[in-house]
Amino acid sequence: MTYDLWYWDGIPGRGEFVRLALEAGGIPYRERAREPGIGEDALIQDMLSDRKQPPFAPPYLVAGKMTLAQTANILLFLGEKHGLAPATVSGRLWVNQLQLTIADMVAEAHDTHHPISASDYYEDQKEEAARRARGFREERIPKFLGYFERVLAGPDAWLAGGKRWSYADLSLFHLVDGLLFAFPRRMGTQAMKFPKVMALHRRVAELPALQAYFASGRRLPFGEGIFRHYRELDAE
Amino acid sequence: MTYDLWYWDGIPGRGEFVRLALEAGGIPYRERAREPGIGEDALIQDMLSDRKQPPFAPPYLVAGKMTLAQTANILLFLGEKHGLAPATVSGRLWVNQLQLTIADMVAEAHDTHHPISASDYYEDQKEEAARRARGFREERIPKFLGYFERVLAGPDAWLAGGKRWSYADLSLFHLVDGLLFAFPRRMGTQAMKFPKVMALHRRVAELPALQAYFASGRRLPFGEGIFRHYRELDAE
Numbered sequence: 001m002t003y004d005l006w007y008w009d010g011i012p013g014r015g016e017f018v019r020l021a022l023e024a025g026g027i028p029y030r031e032r033a034r035e036p037g038i039g040e041d042a043l044i045q046d047m048l049s050d051r052k053q054p055p056f057a058p059p060y061l062v063a064g065k066m067t068l069a070q071t072a073n074i075l076l077f078l079g080e081k082h083g084l085a086p087a088t089v090s091g092r093l094w095v096n097q098l099q100l101t102i103a104d105m106v107a108e109a110h111d112t113h114h115p116i117s118a119s120d121y122y123e124d125q126k127e128e129a130a131r132r133a134r135g136f137r138e139e140r141i142p143k144f145l146g147y148f149e150r151v152l153a154g155p156d157a158w159l160a161g162g163k164r165w166s167y168a169d170l171s172l173f174h175l176v177d178g179l180l181f182a183f184p185r186r187m188g189t190q191a192m193k194f195p196k197v198m199a200l201h202r203r204v205a206e207l208p209a210l211q212a213y214f215a216s217g218r219r220l221p222f223g224e225g226i227f228r229h230y231r232e233l234d235a236e
Numbered sequence: 237m238t239y240d241l242w243y244w245d246g247i248p249g250r251g252e253f254v255r256l257a258l259e260a261g262g263i264p265y266r267e268r269a270r271e272p273g274i275g276e277d278a279l280i281q282d283m284l285s286d287r288k289q290p291p292f293a294p295p296y297l298v299a300g301k302m303t304l305a306q307t308a309n310i311l312l313f314l315g316e317k318h319g320l321a322p323a324t325v326s327g328r329l330w331v332n333q334l335q336l337t338i339a340d341m342v343a344e345a346h347d348t349h350h351p352i353s354a355s356d357y358y359e360d361q362k363e364e365a366a367r368r369a370r371g372f373r374e375e376r377i378p379k380f381l382g383y384f385e386r387v388l389a390g391p392d393a394w395l396a397g398g399k400r401w402s403y404a405d406l407s408l409f410h411l412v413d414g415l416l417f418a419f420p421r422r423m424g425t426q427a428m429k430f431p432k433v434m435a436l437h438r439r440v441a442e443l444p445a446l447q448a449y450f451a452s453g454r455r456l457p458f459g460e461g462i463f464r465h466y467r468e469l470d471a472e
Contacts, residue, residue: 052397053326053330053333053387054383054386054387055333056337056340056380056383065326066326066329068329068333069333069337070332070333070336070337072308072336073329073332073333073336076329076332077325077329089313090289090301090302093302093304093309093312093313094289096306096309096312097289097291097304097305097306097309100306100308100309101292101305101306104292107343111347111351115347115351115352115364115368116351116364116367116368116371117367117368117371117375119371119375120371128351128352128364128367131352131353131361131364132351132352132353135352135353135355135356139353139355144292147290147292150290151289151290161288
């Protein structure tokens, strides 16, 4: 079965966590809103179409008769179905737990530039963003990355243990990638404190299963999505 | 097995979503930080203790050798193990998806009074809170409650369909309860637009399986947690 992935075009966004799992797992999918002649209007139409179990927001994945939304939920499904997470109950729940903690940090990273309203411009909430970003840089980055550092057993370890990556490793890679883009000065002083996290970031970047995707040009650059770089929101 | 639930004392918080599932499911548990002589210091000690799979934050549930954190993840576990969600793959994922959407709205409700930093006082971010709360009242409450209204098949329906409640129904009940407490004026004009959501709220409040809990005095009142009532943040 070829899955249909629906997400906004033009930004990596939350869709990227799903893409990385699909790509690294070698799982066939179509990125619908990026197909020629389809686009975001079709996404909005599709999202509002009559479904018994509709998505609240993209990303969502159409898998035969099922439509699955919420990033962590889509990954839970893919993890079980395609072996992208341990098969044991405790391993499966642990990877889900890690994914949800990554999602919490992703939401906080977004709110650094949109602390007041996601539907207003950044320029209309710049001052508040500066205050929120400060707390994120100084308190939240060390707290979250310190947690993942603690969880990793060693410099060659994956989050769930074992010899193979899980989807949570791919997600942590993308989260760190986003932080390096949005907060290069802060990460410049923080990264050395979390060597196991940074080693995992490098190892995912080098995964053979992801090289075709990275080389394809399909991986969208950061810019206007969750992870944004504003000089005034970054500091050592 | 009796589960150990660890959460801050004194507020319903995210712990309440877990409590409602445990109580409605008739599942034995101990609320550790609320036991005499235990308290929150013990919670912090326990959270930092040596675990292979540590929690990032409360609530977390100790289930034999497993420690499970992240509210939606704990509920996923309880749902599977104790029949608090459909047993089918699609039903189980649908309830998880709904729970994650509820969690998103819960996080936004929290941020109405703490848009800048969760570790600063409300008084230090009152002006920003007023702006954020306005967007929440005017855009987000109709959008989220409109979604749940759309999902419910009829005035007697449960979120996952079928004849029995799932843990997502309990969570939606608590979310609506929190909104009624925090935004009574807004909900006074909005509730009538979402009759199926409000009917579900009433039916959960009347569930026989929850009456002993409600009568026990163990259900903590809203106050200083996620859902707070500040007159200046509410409006029709």
